[in-house]
Amino acid sequence: MGTRVNLIGLQRNDYKGGDSTLCQGCGHNSISNQIVAVCYELSINPHDVIKLSGIGCSSKSPAYFLNRSHGFNALHGRMPAIATGSTTANNRLIAIGVSGDGDTGSIGLGQFKHMVRRNVPVVYIVENNGVYGLTKGQFSATADIGQELKYAGMNELPPIDICLEALAADASFVARSFAGDSKQVRELLKAAIRHRGTAVLDIISPCVTFNNHESSTKSYPYGKVHEEPLQDITFIPEQEPIIVDMMEPGQVQAVELHDGSHLVLKKLDPDKHDPTDKMAAFRLIEEAREANQFITGLIYVEEDRPTLAETSHMVDTPLVHLTDEQLRPPREKLDRLLDHLTCCN
Amino acid sequence: MSNVQSSPIDSLLTDHQPIVNDFQIMIATVNGSGSQTANTAILRALFRMGIPVSGKNIFPSNIQGLPTWFTIRLSKDGYTARRMDYQILVAMNRTTAAEDIKGLPPQGVCLYPEEWQIQHDRDDITYYSIPVKALVDASDTPSNLTSYVSNMAYVGVLATLLNIDMEQIRFALDFHFDGKAKPVNMNMAIVTAAYEWAQDNLAKTDPYMVEPMDKTQGMLLLDGNSAGALGSVFGGVSFSAWYPITPSTSMIDSLRAYLNDLRTDPETGLATYAVVQAEDEIGAIGMVIGAGWAGARAMTATSGPGLSLMTEFAGLAYYAEVPAVVWDVQRMGPSTGLPTRTAQGDVLTAYFLGHGDTKHPVLFPCDVHEAFEFGWKAFDLAERLQTPIFVLSDLDLGMNLWMSEPFDYPDTPMDRGKVLTAEDLEELGGFARYADVDGDGIGYRTLPGTDHPKAAYLARGTGHNEQARYSERPEDWVRNMERLNRKFDTARSLVPAPDVDEAGAEIGLIAYGTTHACVVEARDRLEAEGVATDYLRLRALPLNGVTRDFIEQHSRIYVVENNTDGQMAQIIRMEFPDLAPRVFSLAYSDGLPLTPRWLTAGVLEQER
Missing domain, CATH: 3.40.920.10 (Pyruvate-ferredoxin oxidoreductase, PFOR, domain III)
Incomplete structure (x- = not known):
């Protein structure tokens, strides 16, 4: 078998990163693998991608995929600011951000919500395991109430739901997935990359060291048994025909993304959730929480919401591509302004 | 009546x-x-x-x-x-x-x-x-x-x-x-x-x-915040993020107005820039660093409390070596202090902003003319040195109207610093982001989006080697910090040099920023009292040999500043410990600009 290449002539190896230093079996590694697979499959040029992260186990992972992409490992909870500045400076960049539940749900909750509110174009992945790994096992803000951990004891506080926070901040793309469900992660990632605003992917990504026992809803054993996908998701790139099984009318929904690609959602019982209905999305999350259901899939999408560049009325040319002549106004402009200010013209 | x-x-x-x-x-x-x-x-x-x-x-x-x-x-x-x-x-x-x-x-x-x-x-x-x-x-x-x-x-x-x-x-x-x-x-x-x-x-x-005179012909009247904003526009600023805080807010107001006038695309009517009002100063500086890393000339403006919030990011930008321009229009601290009163109280904070061994170039405009000049020069320095540049203005300069000679159009082309293109990389066969190729401590960087398989690197605040890879090796750490210190030494000769006025007097005054107006008048008064003074006006940190020479040539040096702790005097004594005994602090802060009366009395008290 010859070496396989994608549409731009790159091999899968051209998308790989350094060796992971995370624990063996960590959910984050499987997400990194899906990012590699998706960028290869979509024939994305690695140099068009920027990898962004905050601080924590999750935030180390940009070193483990896309070695040929620039990256910025920022501060704890502050990746949204870096994403906002870099994508505003260069709107051609595809930003893939990797955060964790401590990074997003605690220290960075404010920045997260403001990024979502501005609809900054970034794929914002939260690798959510309910626990602080690098500091050895404290509860994070997404941990279940009543959960027990060896180090931390009993968690008495209700969890912060990343998807709910995103929705409340008017997110234009909200999905939840499970690191153990590779296919769904992959299809959602493709859609998130093609989405033009902030795409929030809350991926339950088990911590095999501190939080992987069956009683935890952030564990592999729990996820494998309890995951209830809302839809069977297939991403169809632009210009490819949508062929769907119409045997069950009303069960299939196609969501068109901004670049002409589609997300085909084959709805699974019992939810029949419409991801373009925001109130339904709120209800879905709350009802799932009350019923202790682990629902995954596309929760909400709104392709028409203006991005930060649009609400800022910016030119399409990336700011970093402006020439020095375009950046520095000519001498006559300064003279004209000074004339206006000078005594006694 | x-x-x-x-x-x-x-x-x-x-x-x-x-x-x-x-x-x-x-x-x-x-x-x-x-x-x-x-x-x-x-x-x-x-x-x-x-x-x-x-x-x-x-x-x-x-x-x-x-x-x-x-x-x-x-x-x-x-x-x-x-x-x-x-x-x-x-x-x-x-x-x-x-x-x-x-x-x-x-x-x-x-x-x-x-x-x-x-x-x-x-x-x-x-x-x-x-x-x-x-x-x-x-x-x-x-x-x-x-x-x-x-x-x-x-x-x-x-x-x-x-x-x-x-x-x-x-x-x-x-x-x-x-x-x-x-x-x-x-x-x-x-x-x-x-x-x-x-x-x-x-x-x-x-x-x-009042009687008409001819002393203002050809001059202009402007506030320092507007002058700094205008200078920034002629420095090619493309991105600004900020959070409202007195007394810096009007700088961004002016920036937006000037950008709207000068940087609107005539064909589409769209902006060739972005000004984002952030959720706080942490967000503001983070966005600026993100934009600077991506290759845009980016700035923020703030005051003391905002500067405090920017601390962690300032350290990151220092260590990851990302250009940024931060204007601090100083007000009274500590804490909320007196938000509408002036001071020069952030000198030490700005110079060392960040934990660990962090230090930054700091510029001190003394008037609106210099606020304009430093407005554009700060970007050249930031990109040349690949580091945040702090410009310390204050409320007195920023929000009051001052007479000035007309501003000079930038006399040098924009210095975009050491940036490698795809062609450069092809020729070189790759690069090491943090290697000191030229011996000046400044590495070569690439911008995200550069179309070359060897262009990428991962910017990070964690310990790294020359290839920007994570490293916990002691020798990598030491090597990197030594290079950063070499870079800081390069900065000494690149930042604006002090302005020296000397004629062989026994004593010298050192001042910076807006206290200049006070020093000028006080020197005349002192001379009338029979006390001749030489004068060195610092325009930037870090210090260099010019300041050292000036101190060496005088028996007594008075460092004049509008704060309580004599912050610049501390820095001078620290940098030139052998000369410390001749360095005296004349520092005062009550929320208002220093007066020549106070300074004259202060010097006379010591000299008589």
Whole structure:
């Protein structure tokens, strides 16, 4: 078998990163693998991608995929600011951000919500395991109430739901997935990359060291048994025909993304959730929480919401591509302004 | 109606020479009463008459109701420092009037609204009452605007008393309202009515007069925040993120206005820039660093509390080596301090902002001319040195109007620093982001989006080697920090050099930023007292040999600054420990700009 290449002539190896230093079996590694697979499959040029992260186990992972992409490992909870500045400076960049539940749900909750509110174009992945790994096992803000951990004891506080926070901040793309469900992660990632605003992917990504026992809803054993996908998701790139099984009318929904690609959602019982209905999305999350259901899939999408560049009325040319002549106004402009200010013209 | 209350001293005054173009007017008002229009109209009219002027707005942290004082200093000799005494009081705030009147010297003048019917307790000053209400009522001003235009009454009366050119007041209002006839005429109607009323009803018994001069021809009058913003635009700024904080807010307001004027794409009407109001200063500096990393010229403006919040990001940008420009328009600290009062209290904070071994170049503009200059130069330095550059202005410079020579268009092309393109990489076969190829401590960087398989690197705040890979090896850490120190030494010769004025005096003064105006005047006063001084004005940190030489050449050095702890004196002693015994601190901070009187006394006390 010859070496396989994608549409731009790159091999899968051209998308790989350094060796992971995370624990063996960590959910984050499987997400990194899906990012590699998706960028290869979509024939994305690695140099068009920027990898962004905050601080924590999750935030180390940009070193483990896309070695040929620039990256910025920022501060704890502050990746949204870096994403906002870099994508505003260069709107051609595809930003893939990797955060964790401590990074997003605690220290960075404010920045997260403001990024979502501005609809900054970034794929914002939260690798959510309910626990602080690098500091050895404290509860994070997404941990279940009543959960027990060896180090931390009993968690008495209700969890912060990343998807709910995103929705409340008017997110234009909200999905939840499970690191153990590779296919769904992959299809959602493709859609998130093609989405033009902030795409929030809350991926339950088990911590095999501190939080992987069956009683935890952030564990592999729990996820494998309890995951209830809302839809069977297939991403169809632009210009490819949508062929769907119409045997069950009303069960299939196609969501068109901004670049002409589609997300085909084959709805699974019992939810029949419409991801373009925001109130339904709120209800879905709350009802799932009350019923202790682990629902995954596309929760909400709104392709028409203006991005930060649009609400800022910016030119399409990336700011970093402006020439020095375009950046520095000519001498006559300064003279004209000074004339206006000078005594006694 | 007779409004002239003569005092016994009048007969004495007739023996005095008139005092021309050398006094200070203090206008005491209530915050939010719209007196700024009136005050700047007087200031600008005097400026247009060719008289050197400076104006200072001493205002409260409040939207409406607390006292505000605006001082207008006329100085035929061209001094612009703060003067403590005032000879003419326009008392428009009943709450502070008694205290304000107490502050007048003998021969002083007090203007006040007739409606107050105040007691004339002092017989050594001249009182003039103004029928403000009657003048406004007689005009056809719409009732909802009467409180705004009523301040124009004292403009007209002052025009009569001091002989201010009415035509120049009209010009000043025209400038203020950007040529809009309706507000100009409405305000001018009150000015004229008050002027004519004063001509008919007031007998002048005080000695203060203005006369046209030719000292301002070709100069401009602008605030430092606007000048810094304009300079930034001519520095090619493309991205700014900020969070509102006094006294820096008007810098971003100006920046937006200038960018809208100068950086709107003529074809599409769209912006070739972005200004993002962040959720806080952490977000603001983070966005700026993100944009700088991506290759845009990016800046933020803040004040002390915001600077504190930017600490962690400042350290990241220092260590990951990302260009950024941060303007700190300083106000009083610690903590919230006095948000609407000036100080130079962030020198040490800015210089060392960040944990671990962090340090930054810091620029100190002393006037609006330099605020413009540093506005564009800061970007060249940031990109050349691949590090955040802090520009320390203050409220006094930022929010007050200052005379200046016209600004000079940048005399050097933009320096984008060491950036490798795809072609460069092809030729070199790759690069190591943090290697010291040229021996100046500055590595080569690539921008995200560079179309080359070897262009990428991972910027990070974690320990890294020359290839930007994570490293915990002790030798990698040491090597990197040694290079960063080498880079800082490179910065010593790249930042603006000190401005030195020396003629072999035994003692030297060192100052920086807005205390310059005070030093200039104090040196003249000291010379008159027989104490000659040399003067070095620092324009930036880190220090270099010029400052060292200056200190070595003088027996005693006085470091003048507007803070309590003598922060620059500490830095100088730290950098040149062998010279520390001859370095003395003259530091004072009470919320107001330093006065030549204070500085002169301070030096004389030591020298006599």
